[in-house]
Every structure is written in structure tokens, then in C-alpha cells.
Amino acid sequence: MTQATRWGLTVPLSELSLPDHRELVRRLPDLGYTDLWSAEANGADAFTPLTLASQWAPELRLGTAIAPVYTRGPGLLAMSAAALAECAPDRFVLGVGTSSQTIVEDWNATPFTEPYARTRDTVRFLRAALAGEKVTERYPTFAVRGFRLGRPPRTAPPLMVAALRPGMLRLAGREADGAITNWLAASDVPAVRGELGSEAELVARIFVCPTPDADTARALARRHIAGYLTVPVYRAFHEWLGRGERLAPMQEAWAAGDRKRALELIPDDVVDELVVHGEPAACREHIRAYVEAGVSTPVLMPLTTGGDPAALVDALAPE
Known part of the structure; x- marks a missing residue:
């Protein structure tokens, strides 16, 4: 390593x-x-x-x-x-x-x-x-x-x-x-x-969220992901990286003002890729x-x- x-x-x-x-x-x-x-x-x-x-x-x-x-x-x-x-x-x-x-x-x-x-x-x-x-x-x-x-x-x-x-x-x-x-x-x-x-x-x-409780870590991470990845520069960044389709439902719900639904629409695998936890x-x-x-x-x-x-x-x- x-x-x-x-x-x-x-x-x-x-x-x-x-x-x-x-x-x-x-x-x-x-x-x-x-x-x-x-x-x-x-x-x-x-x-x-x-x-x-x-x-x-x-x-x-x-x-x-x-x-x-x-x-x-x-x-x-x-x-x-x-x-x-x-x-x-x-x-x-x-x-x-x-x-x-x-x-x-x-x-x-x-x-x-x-x-x-x-x-x-x-x-x-x-x-x-x-x-x-x-x-x-x-x-x-x-x-x-x-x-x-x-x-x-x-x-x-x-x-x-x-x-x-x-x-x-x-x-x-x-x-x-x-x-x-x-x-x-x-x-x-x-x-x-x-x-x-x-x-x-x-x-x-x-x-980084050092906890073995994956549900708690993901819930916390989702709030941060939604706050950042709805900003145009970060949205474009993840489109370039190939993550655009997986993030689009969250971004659309956020733009419509449904913040609770936006958090729910962030896939677990995206959370696990972008936030280190465990x-x-x-x-x-x-x-x-x-x-x-x-x-x-x-x-x-x-x-x-x-x-x-x-x-x-x-x-x-x-x-």
C-alpha cells in the first residue's frame, strides 16, 4: 500500500x-x-x-x-x-x-x-x-x-x-x-x-465520517452532497466525471424546492464514492x-x- x-x-x-x-x-x-x-x-x-x-x-x-x-x-x-x-x-x-x-x-x-x-x-x-x-x-x-x-x-x-x-x-x-x-x-x-x-x-x-453506522454517515453526507453538487460548477464537474445521470434526479428535486426528496434521491453508491466512512x-x-x-x-x-x-x-x- x-x-x-x-x-x-x-x-x-x-x-x-x-x-x-x-x-x-x-x-x-x-x-x-x-x-x-x-x-x-x-x-x-x-x-x-x-x-x-x-x-x-x-x-x-x-x-x-x-x-x-x-x-x-x-x-x-x-x-x-x-x-x-x-x-x-x-x-x-x-x-x-x-x-x-x-x-x-x-x-x-x-x-x-x-x-x-x-x-x-x-x-x-x-x-x-x-x-x-x-x-x-x-x-x-x-x-x-x-x-x-x-x-x-x-x-x-x-x-x-x-x-x-x-x-x-x-x-x-x-x-x-x-x-x-x-x-x-x-x-x-x-x-x-x-x-x-x-x-x-x-x-x-x-x-470523512469515521463511524461504523453507515446509515448515519450517509444521512449526514447527503446533506453536504446536496448543498454542494447543486451548485453549477460542481454540477458541471460531475457531469464531466460521468456522474451526471445519477445526480440529475436529486438536482431536479432541489431546483423544484423539494429538499427532502432531493436528499432521498442521492444514490447510496454516489455517497459511498464521494464521502469516506466506516x-x-x-x-x-x-x-x-x-x-x-x-x-x-x-x-x-x-x-x-x-x-x-x-x-x-x-x-x-x-x-
């Missing part, structure tokens, strides 16, 4: 306040975790949890997965990245991406236009800005005049792009240092890796299947059914 050289965890955990993560984060390196990756939607921002962690566990690599390219201006995004790179020198990875129309337009009052081009232009700007260059450039989707970081990082952090379908995956392989993806099965990884290329890092957030040892084995298929860095996203979050993190630690 191929062993993952990296083993990541998503923070923050919903059961803990940000300050209460201190003891858990400090223990992670001894448990075998190598990475912490943040998310950004409507909870904590992408940078604050990692900034705290940079001081609690200096052995860990830290990454944003992701900081949206629309919700901060280019200069502010560069400043946020530079500050975290200063707190975690040579241990920070800046992951950027489009996020979703709901987060960008509905929650942040910003037009969600030309997502591919906006991501490409932001990556190009960040390459220059984080290298300490003065940037005056009219990109196709925005213009910057006379920006230079006042505190450029000693070493510019690697840049990664959130990517689902071929165009963005190829962009990540061509202009960034790798891709970040999620909501895929281990069997989907070769298709994603084929578009990204063999050399770039592939980070995958993997949803005893902790079985979960670890399933996660390693992603690594064997081509994932460089598995990043666990625990789906909890209650109980002590620290015990869950312990149970999912690599052996």
Missing part, C-alpha cells in the same frame, strides 16, 4: 472556537499530520486560523484552500498572503480560486464574471507582487497601477489554483504550482491528474486509495456525528 507522504487536516473544526484549537494543533505533528488547510465561505476567513496555527505548530505546512480571487482586491490578497508567509516562512502555500457565485455575488456583492480569466490574471499578478516587484499592469479582468508590497516575503510562497474541470486544471499545471480540488472519488483522480499533468502537486479535500482503519485505507490514484496531499474534512473532535482527529491520524 502506497503511504501518503503528506496528511492534511481542514481547519477550523466547527466544534471548537479558534483559540480552543491550540492544544489540538500542537499535537498534530506527533500524530503524523503534516498540513493544515483552511476553507473560506461564511465561517472563518482563510488566513486567521492558519496565522494562529503558525505559532502553535511550526512544523506544519499551511495552505489556503481557498482564498477567493474576487472577495479581496489584488493588493489586499497579496498583503494577506505576505503576512502569513512572514509568520510561516517556507511553510505557507497560497491557494486561490473562484469560489462560487453564491459566495461572491450573493454574499459579497461582487460580480462573478469571467472566472477562468480572473483566476489566471490574479495568479500572474500574485507571482509578480509576492516576488517584491512593483506592478503596473492592465490585465484583461482588472488593472493595477504602482503596487508594491511594503513587506514582501523572504521567499514567495507556492501558488495553487482551485480546479475542477479541464480548463482550470490545465491552468493550474501551466501557471501555478499545483491544483486544489474536492468532492471527487478516488476513481476520479486519474481524470483530474490527466488534465493537471504528472509533476504538479494535487491537493484533494476528502470528506471504522477509522477503513477510512485511512480509503484515503490512501486517493494517494495511489495520484493525489499528492490528502486533506481530511471531518464530518462529525458528535463527540470529542480531538478523539476524531486522533482516530484518523496516519499509521
